Amino acid sequence: MPQKTLAGSFELKGISLHSGKQVSMAFGPAPAGTGIVFIVDAPDGLHRLCPRPDAVGATELATTISDGTQSVSTIEHVLAGLRGMDVDNAAIRVEGGEVPILDGSAKLVVQGLLGCGSVAQDAPRSASRVARPFSHAEGAKRIDAEPFDGFRVDYTIRFDHPAIGTQRFCIDVEPGAFAGEIACARTFGFLKDVEYLRSHGLARGGSLESVVVVGDEGVVNPGGLRYPDEFVRHKILDFIGDMAMLGRPLLGSFRVECSGHAFNNAFLRRLAAEPGALEAVSLG
Ligand SMILES: [Zn+2]
Incomplete structure:
Protein backbone atom coordinates (compact mmCIF):
# COMPACT_ATOMS: atom_id res chain seq x y z
CA MET A 1 0.00 0.00 0.00
CA ARG A 125 3.15 3.10 3.87
CA SER A 126 4.75 2.32 7.20
CA ALA A 127 2.87 2.05 10.46
CA SER A 128 3.28 1.14 14.11
CA ARG A 129 1.33 -1.87 15.29
CA VAL A 130 0.47 -2.79 18.86
CA ALA A 131 2.71 -5.81 19.49
CA ARG A 132 1.22 -7.09 22.76
CA PRO A 133 -1.69 -6.24 25.06
CA PHE A 134 -1.13 -2.93 26.79
CA SER A 135 -3.42 -1.14 29.26
CA HIS A 136 -3.59 2.28 30.81
CA ALA A 137 -6.10 3.01 33.57
CA GLU A 138 -6.92 5.67 36.11
CA GLY A 139 -10.17 5.61 38.04
CA ALA A 140 -13.05 5.14 35.57
CA LYS A 141 -10.80 5.98 32.59
CA ARG A 142 -9.28 3.05 30.78
CA ILE A 143 -7.70 2.14 27.44
CA ASP A 144 -6.87 -1.47 26.55
CA ALA A 145 -4.86 -2.03 23.36
CA GLU A 146 -4.40 -5.36 21.62
CA PRO A 147 -2.62 -6.49 18.45
CA PHE A 148 -4.82 -6.15 15.35
CA ASP A 149 -4.05 -5.62 11.67
CA GLY A 150 -6.43 -2.70 11.30
CA PHE A 151 -7.42 0.27 13.45
CA ARG A 152 -10.41 -0.69 15.60
CA VAL A 153 -11.89 1.61 18.23
CA ASP A 154 -14.54 0.33 20.66
CA TYR A 155 -15.51 3.29 22.83
CA THR A 156 -17.83 3.58 25.84
CA ILE A 157 -18.85 6.82 27.53
CA ARG A 158 -20.86 7.17 30.74
CA PHE A 159 -22.35 10.54 31.58
CA ASP A 160 -24.64 11.15 34.50
CA HIS A 161 -27.06 13.07 32.30
CA PRO A 162 -30.22 11.62 30.73
CA ALA A 163 -29.48 13.19 27.32
CA ILE A 164 -26.25 11.16 27.09
CA GLY A 165 -26.11 8.33 29.62
CA THR A 166 -24.07 5.29 28.56
CA GLN A 167 -23.21 5.04 24.87
CA ARG A 168 -20.98 2.54 23.10
CA PHE A 169 -19.82 2.47 19.49
CA CYS A 170 -17.26 0.32 17.69
CA ILE A 171 -15.69 0.99 14.31
CA ASP A 172 -12.94 -0.37 12.10
CA VAL A 173 -11.48 2.91 10.88
CA GLU A 174 -11.17 3.14 7.10
CA PRO A 175 -12.20 6.03 4.82
CA GLY A 176 -15.73 4.85 3.95
CA ALA A 177 -16.75 4.06 7.53
CA PHE A 178 -15.00 7.12 8.91
CA ALA A 179 -16.68 9.52 6.47
CA GLY A 180 -20.11 7.96 7.02
CA GLU A 181 -20.13 7.14 10.72
CA ILE A 182 -17.71 9.44 12.54
CA ALA A 183 -16.62 12.52 10.58
CA CYS A 184 -19.84 14.52 11.10
CA ALA A 185 -20.11 13.95 14.87
CA ARG A 186 -19.72 17.32 16.62
CA THR A 187 -17.97 18.31 19.79
CA PHE A 188 -20.25 18.83 22.78
CA GLY A 189 -20.43 20.64 26.07
CA PHE A 190 -22.78 21.33 28.96
CA LEU A 191 -24.69 24.58 29.32
CA LYS A 192 -23.59 24.86 32.96
CA ASP A 193 -19.92 24.86 31.85
CA VAL A 194 -20.33 27.57 29.22
CA GLU A 195 -20.36 30.42 31.72
CA TYR A 196 -17.30 29.06 33.50
CA LEU A 197 -15.36 28.72 30.23
CA ARG A 198 -16.33 32.20 29.09
CA SER A 199 -15.31 33.74 32.43
CA HIS A 200 -11.88 32.11 32.01
CA GLY A 201 -11.49 33.43 28.48
CA LEU A 202 -11.99 29.99 26.95
CA ALA A 203 -14.30 28.80 24.18
CA ARG A 204 -15.00 32.38 23.03
CA GLY A 205 -15.68 31.05 19.55
CA GLY A 206 -18.03 28.36 20.76
CA SER A 207 -21.61 28.70 19.58
CA LEU A 208 -24.49 26.48 18.60
CA GLU A 209 -22.91 26.50 15.12
CA SER A 210 -19.86 24.66 16.43
CA VAL A 211 -20.81 22.81 19.62
CA VAL A 212 -23.65 20.55 20.68
CA VAL A 213 -24.80 22.14 23.93
CA VAL A 214 -26.54 19.97 26.51
CA GLY A 215 -28.79 21.72 29.02
CA ASP A 216 -30.91 20.31 31.85
CA GLU A 217 -33.75 19.60 29.43
CA GLY A 218 -31.57 18.01 26.75
CA VAL A 219 -29.84 19.22 23.59
CA VAL A 220 -30.24 22.99 23.16
CA ASN A 221 -29.32 23.17 19.43
CA PRO A 222 -32.48 23.76 17.37
CA GLY A 223 -31.52 21.07 14.84
CA GLY A 224 -30.97 18.40 17.48
CA LEU A 225 -28.39 15.66 16.94
CA ARG A 226 -26.87 14.30 13.73
CA TYR A 227 -26.80 10.75 15.12
CA PRO A 228 -28.69 9.51 18.21
CA ASP A 229 -25.31 8.58 19.71
CA GLU A 230 -23.39 11.58 18.34
CA PHE A 231 -21.57 12.00 21.68
CA VAL A 232 -19.70 8.70 21.66
CA ARG A 233 -19.02 9.05 17.95
CA HIS A 234 -17.36 12.41 18.59
CA LYS A 235 -15.26 10.82 21.33
CA ILE A 236 -14.05 8.32 18.71
CA LEU A 237 -13.24 11.23 16.38
CA ASP A 238 -11.15 12.79 19.15
CA PHE A 239 -9.44 9.45 19.88
CA ILE A 240 -8.47 9.00 16.21
CA GLY A 241 -7.02 12.52 16.16
CA ASP A 242 -5.19 12.04 19.44
CA MET A 243 -3.64 8.74 18.28
CA ALA A 244 -2.50 10.51 15.06
CA MET A 245 -0.13 12.46 17.32
CA LEU A 246 2.12 9.39 17.00
CA GLY A 247 3.14 10.79 13.60
CA ARG A 248 2.39 7.62 11.63
CA PRO A 249 -0.58 5.25 11.35
CA LEU A 250 -1.23 3.22 14.50
CA LEU A 251 -2.63 -0.29 14.10
CA GLY A 252 -4.34 -2.15 16.89
CA SER A 253 -7.66 -2.78 18.59
CA PHE A 254 -8.49 -0.23 21.30
CA ARG A 255 -11.15 -0.54 23.98
CA VAL A 256 -11.66 2.88 25.46
CA GLU A 257 -13.76 3.88 28.48
CA CYS A 258 -14.52 7.45 29.57
CA SER A 259 -11.32 8.95 28.17
CA GLY A 260 -10.49 12.49 27.05
CA HIS A 261 -7.64 14.31 25.30
CA ALA A 262 -5.27 14.40 28.27
CA PHE A 263 -5.81 10.72 29.11
CA ASN A 264 -5.50 9.71 25.44
CA ASN A 265 -2.19 11.56 25.26
CA ALA A 266 -0.89 10.01 28.50
CA PHE A 267 -1.75 6.57 27.09
CA LEU A 268 -0.01 7.31 23.77
CA ARG A 269 3.14 8.57 25.49
CA ARG A 270 3.35 5.43 27.62
CA LEU A 271 2.63 3.16 24.64
CA ALA A 272 5.31 4.85 22.51
CA ALA A 273 7.88 4.75 25.32
CA GLU A 274 7.25 1.16 26.46
CA PRO A 275 9.91 -1.20 25.06
CA GLY A 276 8.34 -3.80 22.75
CA ALA A 277 4.79 -2.44 22.97
CA LEU A 278 4.82 -1.26 19.33
CA GLU A 279 6.42 -2.81 16.26
CA ALA A 280 7.19 -1.11 12.95
CA VAL A 281 5.38 -2.62 9.98
CA SER A 282 5.59 -1.81 6.29
CA LEU A 283 2.26 -2.00 4.51
CA GLY A 284 3.96 -2.03 1.10
ZN1 LIG B 1 -13.39 16.97 19.71
Whole structure:
Protein backbone atom coordinates (compact mmCIF):
# COMPACT_ATOMS: atom_id res chain seq x y z
CA MET A 1 0.00 0.00 0.00
CA PRO A 2 1.67 3.25 -1.10
CA GLN A 3 1.67 6.45 0.88
CA LYS A 4 -1.00 8.98 -0.04
CA THR A 5 -1.06 12.75 -0.29
CA LEU A 6 -3.53 15.34 -1.58
CA ALA A 7 -3.98 15.74 -5.35
CA GLY A 8 -4.68 19.45 -4.91
CA SER A 9 -5.22 22.03 -2.23
CA PHE A 10 -8.09 23.70 -0.40
CA GLU A 11 -8.65 26.29 2.29
CA LEU A 12 -11.01 26.40 5.27
CA LYS A 13 -11.78 29.61 7.18
CA GLY A 14 -13.77 30.32 10.28
CA ILE A 15 -13.79 31.20 13.95
CA SER A 16 -11.28 29.66 16.36
CA LEU A 17 -12.87 27.93 19.33
CA HIS A 18 -10.79 29.47 22.09
CA SER A 19 -9.86 32.98 20.96
CA GLY A 20 -12.99 33.58 18.88
CA LYS A 21 -10.86 35.13 16.10
CA GLN A 22 -11.16 34.63 12.34
CA VAL A 23 -8.50 32.08 11.36
CA SER A 24 -7.73 29.94 8.35
CA MET A 25 -5.94 26.79 7.30
CA ALA A 26 -4.81 25.78 3.81
CA PHE A 27 -4.27 22.08 3.04
CA GLY A 28 -1.79 21.01 0.39
CA PRO A 29 0.28 18.00 -0.68
CA ALA A 30 3.59 17.04 0.93
CA PRO A 31 6.40 14.69 -0.19
CA ALA A 32 6.43 11.02 0.83
CA GLY A 33 7.85 10.53 4.32
CA THR A 34 6.78 13.99 5.53
CA GLY A 35 3.76 12.97 7.59
CA ILE A 36 1.37 15.73 8.62
CA VAL A 37 3.05 19.09 9.09
CA PHE A 38 1.48 22.35 10.31
CA ILE A 39 3.23 25.45 8.93
CA VAL A 40 3.11 28.76 10.78
CA ASP A 41 4.44 31.95 9.17
CA ALA A 42 6.02 33.88 12.07
CA PRO A 43 8.08 37.10 12.06
CA ASP A 44 11.27 35.00 12.35
CA GLY A 45 10.35 32.74 9.45
CA LEU A 46 8.36 29.60 8.77
CA HIS A 47 7.87 27.17 11.63
CA ARG A 48 7.09 23.52 10.85
CA LEU A 49 5.21 21.78 13.65
CA CYS A 50 4.82 18.01 13.46
CA PRO A 51 2.58 15.85 15.61
CA ARG A 52 4.59 13.80 18.11
CA PRO A 53 3.29 12.27 21.32
CA ASP A 54 5.45 14.63 23.39
CA ALA A 55 4.81 17.74 21.26
CA VAL A 56 1.37 18.08 22.71
CA GLY A 57 0.02 20.21 25.49
CA ALA A 58 -3.25 18.41 25.92
CA THR A 59 -6.11 19.54 28.06
CA GLU A 60 -9.61 18.18 28.21
CA LEU A 61 -10.60 21.04 25.92
CA ALA A 62 -8.17 20.84 23.01
CA THR A 63 -4.92 19.48 21.68
CA THR A 64 -2.12 21.97 21.03
CA ILE A 65 1.28 21.37 19.45
CA SER A 66 4.19 23.71 19.98
CA ASP A 67 7.84 24.03 18.98
CA GLY A 68 8.60 26.30 21.94
CA THR A 69 7.86 29.61 20.23
CA GLN A 70 4.93 28.92 17.90
CA SER A 71 1.90 26.76 18.57
CA VAL A 72 -1.21 25.53 16.85
CA SER A 73 -4.31 24.68 18.87
CA THR A 74 -7.39 22.53 18.41
CA ILE A 75 -5.77 20.29 15.82
CA GLU A 76 -7.41 17.03 16.89
CA HIS A 77 -10.34 17.17 14.45
CA VAL A 78 -8.02 18.02 11.54
CA LEU A 79 -5.69 15.14 12.41
CA ALA A 80 -8.68 12.81 12.77
CA GLY A 81 -9.96 13.82 9.32
CA LEU A 82 -6.59 13.17 7.67
CA ARG A 83 -6.03 9.88 9.51
CA GLY A 84 -9.60 8.73 8.99
CA MET A 85 -9.27 9.33 5.24
CA ASP A 86 -5.87 7.55 5.13
CA VAL A 87 -3.82 10.61 4.15
CA ASP A 88 -0.15 10.03 5.05
CA ASN A 89 1.41 13.31 3.97
CA ALA A 90 -0.03 16.82 4.02
CA ALA A 91 1.10 20.37 4.72
CA ILE A 92 -1.36 22.64 6.51
CA ARG A 93 -0.62 26.32 6.60
CA VAL A 94 -2.27 27.87 9.65
CA GLU A 95 -2.97 31.57 10.18
CA GLY A 96 -4.09 32.78 13.59
CA GLY A 97 -2.42 30.24 15.90
CA GLU A 98 -5.45 28.00 16.03
CA VAL A 99 -7.38 26.09 13.41
CA PRO A 100 -11.02 27.08 12.80
CA ILE A 101 -13.52 25.04 14.81
CA LEU A 102 -15.89 24.99 11.79
CA ASP A 103 -18.98 22.97 12.73
CA GLY A 104 -17.20 21.16 15.60
CA SER A 105 -16.61 18.01 13.55
CA ALA A 106 -14.31 16.80 10.74
CA LYS A 107 -17.08 17.10 8.13
CA LEU A 108 -15.61 20.01 6.15
CA VAL A 109 -12.07 18.58 6.30
CA VAL A 110 -13.35 15.29 4.85
CA GLN A 111 -15.39 17.14 2.20
CA GLY A 112 -12.28 19.13 1.26
CA LEU A 113 -10.16 15.99 1.03
CA LEU A 114 -12.77 14.19 -1.07
CA GLY A 115 -13.11 17.27 -3.28
CA CYS A 116 -9.43 17.57 -4.11
CA GLY A 117 -8.76 13.82 -4.26
CA SER A 118 -5.60 11.95 -3.37
CA VAL A 119 -2.58 10.53 -5.19
CA ALA A 120 -0.46 7.47 -4.45
CA GLN A 121 3.20 8.23 -3.82
CA ASP A 122 6.32 6.28 -4.66
CA ALA A 123 6.93 4.90 -1.16
CA PRO A 124 5.28 2.13 0.89
CA ARG A 125 3.15 3.10 3.87
CA SER A 126 4.75 2.32 7.20
CA ALA A 127 2.87 2.05 10.46
CA SER A 128 3.28 1.14 14.11
CA ARG A 129 1.33 -1.87 15.29
CA VAL A 130 0.47 -2.79 18.86
CA ALA A 131 2.71 -5.81 19.49
CA ARG A 132 1.22 -7.09 22.76
CA PRO A 133 -1.69 -6.24 25.06
CA PHE A 134 -1.13 -2.93 26.79
CA SER A 135 -3.42 -1.14 29.26
CA HIS A 136 -3.59 2.28 30.81
CA ALA A 137 -6.10 3.01 33.57
CA GLU A 138 -6.92 5.67 36.11
CA GLY A 139 -10.17 5.61 38.04
CA ALA A 140 -13.05 5.14 35.57
CA LYS A 141 -10.80 5.98 32.59
CA ARG A 142 -9.28 3.05 30.78
CA ILE A 143 -7.70 2.14 27.44
CA ASP A 144 -6.87 -1.47 26.55
CA ALA A 145 -4.86 -2.03 23.36
CA GLU A 146 -4.40 -5.36 21.62
CA PRO A 147 -2.62 -6.49 18.45
CA PHE A 148 -4.82 -6.15 15.35
CA ASP A 149 -4.05 -5.62 11.67
CA GLY A 150 -6.43 -2.70 11.30
CA PHE A 151 -7.42 0.27 13.45
CA ARG A 152 -10.41 -0.69 15.60
CA VAL A 153 -11.89 1.61 18.23
CA ASP A 154 -14.54 0.33 20.66
CA TYR A 155 -15.51 3.29 22.83
CA THR A 156 -17.83 3.58 25.84
CA ILE A 157 -18.85 6.82 27.53
CA ARG A 158 -20.86 7.17 30.74
CA PHE A 159 -22.35 10.54 31.58
CA ASP A 160 -24.64 11.15 34.50
CA HIS A 161 -27.06 13.07 32.30
CA PRO A 162 -30.22 11.62 30.73
CA ALA A 163 -29.48 13.19 27.32
CA ILE A 164 -26.25 11.16 27.09
CA GLY A 165 -26.11 8.33 29.62
CA THR A 166 -24.07 5.29 28.56
CA GLN A 167 -23.21 5.04 24.87
CA ARG A 168 -20.98 2.54 23.10
CA PHE A 169 -19.82 2.47 19.49
CA CYS A 170 -17.26 0.32 17.69
CA ILE A 171 -15.69 0.99 14.31
CA ASP A 172 -12.94 -0.37 12.10
CA VAL A 173 -11.48 2.91 10.88
CA GLU A 174 -11.17 3.14 7.10
CA PRO A 175 -12.20 6.03 4.82
CA GLY A 176 -15.73 4.85 3.95
CA ALA A 177 -16.75 4.06 7.53
CA PHE A 178 -15.00 7.12 8.91
CA ALA A 179 -16.68 9.52 6.47
CA GLY A 180 -20.11 7.96 7.02
CA GLU A 181 -20.13 7.14 10.72
CA ILE A 182 -17.71 9.44 12.54
CA ALA A 183 -16.62 12.52 10.58
CA CYS A 184 -19.84 14.52 11.10
CA ALA A 185 -20.11 13.95 14.87
CA ARG A 186 -19.72 17.32 16.62
CA THR A 187 -17.97 18.31 19.79
CA PHE A 188 -20.25 18.83 22.78
CA GLY A 189 -20.43 20.64 26.07
CA PHE A 190 -22.78 21.33 28.96
CA LEU A 191 -24.69 24.58 29.32
CA LYS A 192 -23.59 24.86 32.96
CA ASP A 193 -19.92 24.86 31.85
CA VAL A 194 -20.33 27.57 29.22
CA GLU A 195 -20.36 30.42 31.72
CA TYR A 196 -17.30 29.06 33.50
CA LEU A 197 -15.36 28.72 30.23
CA ARG A 198 -16.33 32.20 29.09
CA SER A 199 -15.31 33.74 32.43
CA HIS A 200 -11.88 32.11 32.01
CA GLY A 201 -11.49 33.43 28.48
CA LEU A 202 -11.99 29.99 26.95
CA ALA A 203 -14.30 28.80 24.18
CA ARG A 204 -15.00 32.38 23.03
CA GLY A 205 -15.68 31.05 19.55
CA GLY A 206 -18.03 28.36 20.76
CA SER A 207 -21.61 28.70 19.58
CA LEU A 208 -24.49 26.48 18.60
CA GLU A 209 -22.91 26.50 15.12
CA SER A 210 -19.86 24.66 16.43
CA VAL A 211 -20.81 22.81 19.62
CA VAL A 212 -23.65 20.55 20.68
CA VAL A 213 -24.80 22.14 23.93
CA VAL A 214 -26.54 19.97 26.51
CA GLY A 215 -28.79 21.72 29.02
CA ASP A 216 -30.91 20.31 31.85
CA GLU A 217 -33.75 19.60 29.43
CA GLY A 218 -31.57 18.01 26.75
CA VAL A 219 -29.84 19.22 23.59
CA VAL A 220 -30.24 22.99 23.16
CA ASN A 221 -29.32 23.17 19.43
CA PRO A 222 -32.48 23.76 17.37
CA GLY A 223 -31.52 21.07 14.84
CA GLY A 224 -30.97 18.40 17.48
CA LEU A 225 -28.39 15.66 16.94
CA ARG A 226 -26.87 14.30 13.73
CA TYR A 227 -26.80 10.75 15.12
CA PRO A 228 -28.69 9.51 18.21
CA ASP A 229 -25.31 8.58 19.71
CA GLU A 230 -23.39 11.58 18.34
CA PHE A 231 -21.57 12.00 21.68
CA VAL A 232 -19.70 8.70 21.66
CA ARG A 233 -19.02 9.05 17.95
CA HIS A 234 -17.36 12.41 18.59
CA LYS A 235 -15.26 10.82 21.33
CA ILE A 236 -14.05 8.32 18.71
CA LEU A 237 -13.24 11.23 16.38
CA ASP A 238 -11.15 12.79 19.15
CA PHE A 239 -9.44 9.45 19.88
CA ILE A 240 -8.47 9.00 16.21
CA GLY A 241 -7.02 12.52 16.16
CA ASP A 242 -5.19 12.04 19.44
CA MET A 243 -3.64 8.74 18.28
CA ALA A 244 -2.50 10.51 15.06
CA MET A 245 -0.13 12.46 17.32
CA LEU A 246 2.12 9.39 17.00
CA GLY A 247 3.14 10.79 13.60
CA ARG A 248 2.39 7.62 11.63
CA PRO A 249 -0.58 5.25 11.35
CA LEU A 250 -1.23 3.22 14.50
CA LEU A 251 -2.63 -0.29 14.10
CA GLY A 252 -4.34 -2.15 16.89
CA SER A 253 -7.66 -2.78 18.59
CA PHE A 254 -8.49 -0.23 21.30
CA ARG A 255 -11.15 -0.54 23.98
CA VAL A 256 -11.66 2.88 25.46
CA GLU A 257 -13.76 3.88 28.48
CA CYS A 258 -14.52 7.45 29.57
CA SER A 259 -11.32 8.95 28.17
CA GLY A 260 -10.49 12.49 27.05
CA HIS A 261 -7.64 14.31 25.30
CA ALA A 262 -5.27 14.40 28.27
CA PHE A 263 -5.81 10.72 29.11
CA ASN A 264 -5.50 9.71 25.44
CA ASN A 265 -2.19 11.56 25.26
CA ALA A 266 -0.89 10.01 28.50
CA PHE A 267 -1.75 6.57 27.09
CA LEU A 268 -0.01 7.31 23.77
CA ARG A 269 3.14 8.57 25.49
CA ARG A 270 3.35 5.43 27.62
CA LEU A 271 2.63 3.16 24.64
CA ALA A 272 5.31 4.85 22.51
CA ALA A 273 7.88 4.75 25.32
CA GLU A 274 7.25 1.16 26.46
CA PRO A 275 9.91 -1.20 25.06
CA GLY A 276 8.34 -3.80 22.75
CA ALA A 277 4.79 -2.44 22.97
CA LEU A 278 4.82 -1.26 19.33
CA GLU A 279 6.42 -2.81 16.26
CA ALA A 280 7.19 -1.11 12.95
CA VAL A 281 5.38 -2.62 9.98
CA SER A 282 5.59 -1.81 6.29
CA LEU A 283 2.26 -2.00 4.51
CA GLY A 284 3.96 -2.03 1.10
ZN1 LIG B 1 -13.39 16.97 19.71
